[in-house]
Amino acid sequence: MADDEIWDVTDVQGTPTGTLHRRGDGPVPDGSFHIVASVCVVASTGRVLVSRRAEGKDYPLAWEFPAGSALRGESSRRGAIRELDEEVGISVLPDDLVLVGRVIEERALFDLWTVHVDGEPAVVVDPEEVREAEWVDLDEVHRRRQAGVFASPWNARFAQLWASLERAVRAES
DSSP states (O other): OGGGOEEEEEOTTSOEEEEEEETTSOSOOTTOBEEEEEEEEEETTSOEEEEEEOTTSSSTTOEEOSEEEOOTTOOHHHHHHHHHHHHHOOOOOGGGOEEEEEEEOSSEEEEEEEEEESSOOOOOOOTTTEEEEEEEOHHHHHHHHHHTOBOTHHHHHHHHHHHHHHHHHHTOO
16 A cells, blocks of 8 residues: 555665655655666567556556556565566566666656566456556557557656667567
8 A cells, every 4th residue: 555655765876875755745855766666578479568557546547567666675676576466466586677777757766677478478457556457569559658648757768768678678579
């Protein structure tokens, strides 16, 4: 539950400062950050998993890759794995994640990871987090991005990471 989420406050390099922040208590202090991690799951078919945010969340019904804030004591990698499992029921190993890149946002360090999986694993969504999820090709992600149906923070993220994401997705598909 969001009220129970405690984050490590970090510096711009992602190093914890020793300060903690509770989600819902407003933004982290100026010049500080918290880590947000996302995973683009790449199926052996070449398609990727996108999820649509639940109605009760910020950016309701917008599309994204499964994502969320790393909790106190969690690395970006561990946070990404936990969020993927919680939101869409897909479990992966830490060493299977490959970092696409980091975007420095106003109060967050956003890390995008990829993970390649066999087939297109069945998805079990957490209805509090995700309305639906589906496997699509990267061209469809680009179409949805252009149509403005991804959550708005993804605009800047894609602007910085799209070329690297394309390379990472096509690397093993």
